[in-house]
Amino acid sequence: MPAPIITTRDLRKRYADTHALAGLDLTVPAGVVCAVLGPNGAGKSTLVRVLATLTRPDAGDARVAGHDVRAEPRQVRARIGLLGQHTAVDEVLGGRENLLLFGRLHHLSPTRARARADELLARFDLTDVADRPAGTYSGGTRRRLDLAAALVADPPVLFLDEPTTGLDPRARTGVHDAVRALADAGTTVLLTTQYLEEADRLADTVVVVDHGRVVAEGTPERLRGTLGADRVEVLLDHAGDLAAATDAIGAATGATPRVDPDALRVGVPAADRVGTLGAVLAALTAAGVTAVDVTLRRPTLDEVFLHLTADRAAVAR
Amino acid sequence: MSATALTDTATLTGRALRHWRRQPTPVLVTLLFPILLVLMFGYLLGGAMVVPGGGDYREFLLPGMFAMTMLFGVETTYTAVATDAARGVTDRLRSLPVARGAVIAGRATADGLHAVVALAVMLACGLAVGWRPHAGVGPALAAVGLLLLLRLAMIVVGIHLALLLRAPESVVALQILVWPVGFASSAFVAPQTMPGWLGAVAAYNPLSATVAACRELFGNPGWGGDGFTARHAVALAVAWPLAVIAVAGPLAVRRWQRLDR
Numbered sequence: 001m002p003a004p005i006i007t008t009r010d011l012r013k014r015y016a017d018t019h020a021l022a023g024l025d026l027t028v029p030a031g032v033v034c035a036v037l038g039p040n041g042a043g044k045s046t047l048v049r050v051l052a053t054l055t056r057p058d059a060g061d062a063r064v065a066g067h068d069v070r071a072e073p074r075q076v077r078a079r080i081g082l083l084g085q086h087t088a089v090d091e092v093l094g095g096r097e098n099l100l101l102f103g104r105l106h107h108l109s110p111t112r113a114r115a116r117a118d119e120l121l122a123r124f125d126l127t128d129v130a131d132r133p134a135g136t137y138s139g140g141t142r143r144r145l146d147l148a149a150a151l152v153a154d155p156p157v158l159f160l161d162e163p164t165t166g167l168d169p170r171a172r173t174g175v176h177d178a179v180r181a182l183a184d185a186g187t188t189v190l191l192t193t194q195y196l197e198e199a200d201r202l203a204d205t206v207v208v209v210d211h212g213r214v215v216a217e218g219t220p221e222r223l224r225g226t227l228g229a230d231r232v233e234v235l236l237d238h239a240g241d242l243a244a245a246t247d248a249i250g251a252a253t254g255a256t257p258r259v260d261p262d263a264l265r266v267g268v269p270a271a272d273r274v275g276t277l278g279a280v281l282a283a284l285t286a287a288g289v290t291a292v293d294v295t296l297r298r299p300t301l302d303e304v305f306l307h308l309t310a311d312r313a314a315v316a317r
Numbered sequence: 318m319s320a321t322a323l324t325d326t327a328t329l330t331g332r333a334l335r336h337w338r339r340q341p342t343p344v345l346v347t348l349l350f351p352i353l354l355v356l357m358f359g360y361l362l363g364g365a366m367v368v369p370g371g372g373d374y375r376e377f378l379l380p381g382m383f384a385m386t387m388l389f390g391v392e393t394t395y396t397a398v399a400t401d402a403a404r405g406v407t408d409r410l411r412s413l414p415v416a417r418g419a420v421i422a423g424r425a426t427a428d429g430l431h432a433v434v435a436l437a438v439m440l441a442c443g444l445a446v447g448w449r450p451h452a453g454v455g456p457a458l459a460a461v462g463l464l465l466l467l468r469l470a471m472i473v474v475g476i477h478l479a480l481l482l483r484a485p486e487s488v489v490a491l492q493i494l495v496w497p498v499g500f501a502s503s504a505f506v507a508p509q510t511m512p513g514w515l516g517a518v519a520a521y522n523p524l525s526a527t528v529a530a531c532r533e534l535f536g537n538p539g540w541g542g543d544g545f546t547a548r549h550a551v552a553l554a555v556a557w558p559l560a561v562i563a564v565a566g567p568l569a570v571r572r573w574q575r576l577d578r
């Protein structure tokens with residue numbers, strides 16, 4: 001395991017009655033992509049802002065790239081790139097001027113800053129709009145410029161707060177590719193996201209945050225494991241088949257099926273994977289039940305996420 | 318100041334200048350609006366104005382308009398700083414390894430340059446409508462210095478208010494508030510022509526100090542008062558802005574430091 005490059009210990013931040021961070025402990029090894037998942041208001045942005053030196057924690061420690069965020073903010077800032085939740089580029093200036101500005105403020109030489117701006121404009125498909133005021137860009141284009149600006153100094157640590165929210169699928173894939181390329185080049189990326197499939201695709205480790213605390217962490221694979229085995233799901237044609245299907249599947253697998261009468265779905269754990277799938281199909285045929293669809297699948301991160309943060313949802317209801 | 322601080326300040330000053338090049342209309346308005354006021358007050362209303370000690374009204378008016386131009390500057394500073402704060406640009410700048418104080422210093426430098434241009438435009442406008450400095454180059458330069466000192470105080474006040482409110486649209490309130498400050502001063506008319514209490518307010522108004530000092534240093538007709546404020550106009554024109562800076566400066570710095578709350 002490489003040495004950790006981001007660590008927090010018992011991080012706390014309170015706004016009036018809200019505990020945005022309530023003792024958050026996090027360790028991110030160098031060179032990994034870490035996805036922070038959590039419902040709205042979980043404290044994801046607060047965590048990113050603390051790590052990026054924008055918000056001062058009430059208590060606890062946070063170190064980024066070897067420096068304490070409170071004691072040595074400038075050293076931290078020299079080593080990070082930040083993409084905030086809300087796009088923050090200079091809307092009066094053009095894309096190139098923005099990148100030049102941020103490059104110069106990262107103390108790149110004028111020549112280096114210009115070269116870097118051209119490089120990033122080309123990489124993020126911004127060359128055509130480079131000289132137009134960023135305020136005239138579409139939301140997605142402005143976001144790409146925002147991301148390019150975060151990369152100007154080629155920082156070893158990158159914080160991306162919901163980098164793909166509001167992007168179309170193509171632009172989202174573009175951001176995914178960029179993140180993967182950065183990770184392959186050794187950049188540590190901490191990103192927050194609402195899209196579990198994004199965490200699944202990009203992240204080496206996933207941290208689920210709720211109420212300002214880490215409630216689960218691990219590889220996407222391992223988190224899925226916390227919900228149990230793979231499942232066989234059967235989609236029926238008629239509500240009248242529900243009882244027969246449930247009995248047949250129960251008898252064939254020895255497990256108690258989970259039934260969703262509204263969706264006409266019956267599911268069981270697939271302890272034997274393809275074996276279980278075969279047994280279910282045979283049982284349905286024997287019982288004379290027609291299925292519209294039968295799938296063998298792993299639980300999605302969505303299910304893990306909903307499961308882990310369920311108590312909060314219950315409270316909200 | 319370290320080399321980094323100077324470079325960063327220069328970079329951020331350059332950014333503000335680029336804004337003006339990219340969006341010239343608002344800057345042009347700040348430069349032309351005082352001229353409109355000179356024309357309105359100097360020609361439309363000027364015929365009805367009598368300068369207490371005798372003398373030409375436009376000679377009396379122009380130093381007041383120079384000071385008003387500096388006062389209006391608070392709106393330029395406020396809008397720029399509040400827009401950055403509201404749009405998240407300030408946060409982005411705070412996430413960069415920028416030298417301490419450079420963001421504010423860059424703003425102040427750019428607005429200082431804006432003030433120099435605005436004042437040059439107004440001096441030219443004054444000369445065009447018959448205003449003249451009569452007391453020599455030295456005092457005239459001192460008057461310009463006092464006007465720029467007033468603008469510096471407005472820069473500090475503008476930054477503080479902007480970091481406090483972080484709402485660019487609130488500039489409307491400032492645009493309204495500068496008028497009572499301007500009218501309840503000796504910029505347009507002499508305080509002794511006002512009701513007693515208002516005349517006292519106008520005489521002690523910090524803006525009046527700069528206006529009276531400029532009239533004195535430019536050798537233009539004053540309002541003829543012989544009270545404390547009239548006798549110590551130059552000293553007050555130095556003291557008032559310095560006092561404002563001494564109060565608002567630390568408040569602005571504290572606001573900046575507390576952006577991480």
Ligand SMILES: Nc1ncnc2c1ncn2[C@@H]1O[C@H](COP(=O)(O)OP(=O)(O)OP(=O)(O)O)[C@@H](O)[C@H]1O
Pocket residue numbers: 015018019020038039040041042043044045046047085578
């Ligand atoms: N500046 C602030 N003032 C007051 N409350 C705040 C502030 N910033 C965050 N909070 C509160 O702290 C909690 C956590 O906010 P945070 O923005 O970190 O959540 P999040 O996980 O990023 O949510 P989202 O998914 O909606 O972006 C929320 O209840 C929020 O209202």
Ligand SMILES: [Mg+2]
Pocket residue numbers: 044045046085161
């Ligand atoms: Mg957030």
